[in-house]
Amino acid sequence: MLKNNTSNSTLSLLERVALVPFRITASVIVPVITLLILYYGFMFLRASDANKLVIVVVALMIGIGGVWALYYSTNLFVESLLSDRWKMLIRPFVFVGPALAVLFFYLVFPVIRSAYLSFFDRTSTNFVGFDNYIFAFTDPAMSQAAINSILWMIIVTSLSVGFGLLIAILVESIRYEKLVKSLIFMPMAISFVGASVIWRFIYAFVPAGRDQIGMLNAVVVWLGFEPVGWLINQPWNNFMLMVVLIWLQTGFAMVLLSSAIKGVPQEIIESAQIDGANDVQVFFRIIIPTIRSTIVTVSTTILILTLKIFDIVWVMTNGNYGTEVVASRMIKEIARFRDFGRASTIAVILLLATIPIMYYNVKRFRETEETR
Secondary structure: OHHHHHHHHHHHHHHHHHHHHHHHHHHHHHHHHHHHHHHHHHHHHHHOOOOHHHHHHHHHHHHHHHHHHHHHHHHHHHHHHOOHHHHHHHHHHHHHHHHHHHHHHHHHHHHHHHHHHOOEOOOOOOEOOOHHHHHHHHOHHHHHHHHHHHHHHHHHHHHHHHHHHHHHHHOOOOOOHHHHHHHHHHHHHOOHHHHHHHHHHHOOOOOOOOOOOOHHHHHHHHOOOOOOOOOOOOOHHHHHHHHHHHHHHHHHHHHHHHHHHHOOOHHHHHHHHHOOOOHHHHHHHHHHHHOHHHHHHHHHHHHHHHHOOOHHHHHHOOOOOOOOOHHHHHHHHHHOOOOHHHHHHHHHHHHHHHHHHHHHHHHHHHHHHHHO
16 A cells, blocks of 8 residues: 555655646746737737727627636746745735736836927937926926916815815715715716716807807896806806816715714714804714814825826816916927827926825825824
């Protein structure tokens, strides 16, 4: 019996040794073939005039099958060539490696590339030093765009969070709470472009004496007043654009703040009421301090969103009539003026502007986690 076990183990060892060259070869060849298939598959999807259904099927096959083959072959490579110690160290990176590569290619590399191009001229061939940055901080049009962006950040953030908090409190104990919240949250399902088209029809202006197609001007004319060019009258047109984003983001703020309010311990509220506190005092002295971290998180999220907003401005006014913001100016520089240097400079400035907000948000999150 012992002799048979020894011979079987020896045979098994010989089989594993014989498979090593095959495993090594497969672990090298399969990733190469997979990458080639993925590359030519992407080229096919970009340039193909085939039937849309065929393109969808090919995309699914490449996406699912290609990713599976890539993971499998990479794991096979690790299993074949590395010792147990190195396997434990490297195997986690085999699974997160593709994700990290995608993040680097689509996030880190564009940042580095944009910072590099910001020191070159419109054609990205001649080095101009800090000329593009001087333009960004001295050009009158850029100054106006910066002022508008600051107004967007202050007004949209404060009103979105304020309305969201107010609605969350008011509908807290009503019978149709879920229905009301669903209706208010519903605009979140609409894209910025779609919302802009809707509100452009609402603001539509037709000269007096003709039928008004815009709902707002139809009401104004019905009340006996002259129609108003809501999107061309400065500076009020900026506030009319802000209404669109406030309408979209109020539901987002309401849902998160309502969840935070429901997490406030009821015992604390009841104790305060027993001690004689009214509803206003309970709100400002108990609820607000308790959900402060959520308010900060929601505010900073909307703040970053407003800093990079351009869809609404681009669709509704194209940045004309004094409504230009920094992000729309960046798109205009690269899409209309073909000035890659200035566009990259504005992109870098936007990135630098968001870093302090993100840092503060992360810091607050860590402080909150430490106190739990």
